[in-house]
Amino acid sequence: MVDAVTHALLALGLLTAIPVAFLVVQIGAALLPARRSVSVISMPCPRFVAVMPAHDEEAVIARSIASIMAQLPAAGHLLVVADNCSDDTARIASSAGAEVVIRQDTTRLGKGYALDHGIRALAADPPQVVIVVDADCEVAPGTLEFLAKRCVATGRPVQARYTMLAPPLPSSADKVSRLAWTIKTFVRPLGSARLGWPCQLMGSGMALPFALVTRLDLATGHLAEDQKFGAELALAGSSPLFCPDAQVVSQLPQGETGKRQQRTRWEHGHLAVIGQFFLPLIRRVVSKPSLHLLAFTLDLCIPPLTLLALSLMLIGGLNLSWFAATGAASPLVASSVVLAGFAGAIVVAWRRFGQEIISGRELAAGPAYCLLKIPSFIRFFIHRQVDWIRTER
Template identity: 40%
Template sequence: MIVHQFVILFVEIVLFAIALGLFVPVSIFFIECSAALLPEFQIQSYYALVPRPRVDILVPAHNEAAGIDATLQSLLPQLVEQDRLIVIADNCNDDTASVAHKAGATVISRQDPERRGKGYALDYGLQFIAKNPPDVVVMVDADCIVYPGAIARISRLALATARPVQAVYLLTQPPNPQPKDIVSALAFMVKNSVRPRGLGKLDLPCLLMGSGMAFPWQIIHKVSLASSNIVEDIQLTMDLAIAGYSPKFCLDALVMGTLPQQQHAATSQRTRWEHGYLQTMLKQVPRLLKASYEQKRFDLLAIALDLCVPPLSLLVTIWATAIAGATLAGVLGSSWLPTILLVVEGLLICISIVAVWVKFGRTNFPLRTMLTIPLYILWKIPLYLAFLFQPQTEWIRTQRDSVVGE
């Protein structure tokens, strides 16, 4: 009897700890999504505060000959005479360099098979422009379309605020998308548009997203990007924020990529993103919390809390597993308190997802998409199990489709 009571007490403590632990990311997710639904505020006229700065655009490219011309054609009309468009052909064995040169970009080539990855390419680009530095450096992936006006807006905002600036970075669905492609694009929209929008309305910083980023030269030249970090954008966010330069979200500048259509490519890309995110979350949240306490800065605490929110499918998977266990324990005689807390958290998740879909997703994501979310989560479970046993730690380029885009 005593052993039985001890087991029940132990189970109750474990389940209650899990429920409390989940309350942090769930409540942060709910607050960010709820803030995004608030009425639009008038965008501060930073663009009128400063003249158009001199801009260098860095485009790291590894075997991007098939699609880079579309990216460059979206950028060239946005340049003025003083700007430079620089493509870093990084460890390429295709015609990336010649395609970029014919398009009108300045091309620099880098060959170093031992030091592969986007971070090394960008660092090489920064070294190249250091001889004649611009006011602002903009970084754009080689598979993205940059919408008109985006370069001027993010560069002016970066110069006016002396902070890194992140444009809205979204992914379009591939031709003939599968249900999981549509759900993946929806999840990406929530992560890269809705949540940063909510943070912006709360006047809080956002995470950098890897493409459509603008940096004042006086800030970015102090940072070393030379690494093979598979989520170099998040690592850069942490380094700059702790140094005193928290990124700002620019709602009216848009950069678009495309989800890969091939199953293997989609899985590879997701594995790199999410394994890298989870590794960074585990390492950087304690670092941010420590820096927030030592520097007495709420913006660092806000970034740490935002980083605590795992990928949505993983959050739902953990929640579903926890509530199933808590319900079973309740039926077997344990306390129902963890179950009640988890039910509340589940309602917060559901309310957030439905409200965001109604506000931002009805046009591009039909209602039937919502019904396929459980299947999408099941598709992602092996990815998360792989993180426990064999996390991806090396940069691997995503295989591009034959069409323009990723």
């Protein structure tokens, strides 16, 4: 009995080593020099449309549109999908220079439905590239043309860097959340790009060939429609590429309700995507071995960092208790090595990319922040969020 439990605990520790090892590789690779890529500067700009789904965004959409209109080349166009709006989003967007289509359907809610409506509106005169930009994002100069060119040059989806700024007077939890976001959306995909591997789609700053986007099941209320689309594209042989030279910028919500809504949608949506696509991706890797698809699968299956940290601490505590009771050291050694690898990777990422985000003292309190996330992860297993809810700004 003792041996069976020891072996089970050891196996559990080794299982957690897989996502941690891949995380370590990604963060380590992010420190490497950039890979050379074919220059797209001299390419003619392809026809593209920036599609902006917007639900009750009158407070922020004018600023977002201004950042786009200031850089639209002759080949570019902006389409705003005013989705089930009860405010002046459509009027403000039109006054700011965007083309606006209105969608009203209160039975099918979610960003995916708005995207589907926008793509259908383009079908009569399709562009070469569609670039998705959220209504609360500002687009860095030159980003749209660069994304469109890179998308056409590679024939694959391209993801810009998605930067999330802290709200005014951020709490320590805000800073931990922003560091986790930076690791997920910049450090890890940068490491994958350094190794020539694909990345996940991130919702905003996504450039997709029109021929590919029409094959996606866009009309969905999935909480993590971006990661769902990325997984579908990877299964179709067109996994996304990361483009750190292009950037969209947003801000974490200020109110506690908005923060909770956003984090719950991200976390529950990510876990749902893992559950939906892990086996199909693994089957495809086994049937048609591909290092790129394996890397995409491992990247997708790294759970939210707070959940991964909680799991490692829980397993470490169980193994410590088992060692105290039985003297079996192998599970404790294995889990300690994995936990040390995880902690070391986070510290390396913080030192290179996150010291302006959070101080070392606040980072050291990260485990306490992870403990506060336990109710959210419990809700995923007993009463998870399935309906798409717009984040309160």
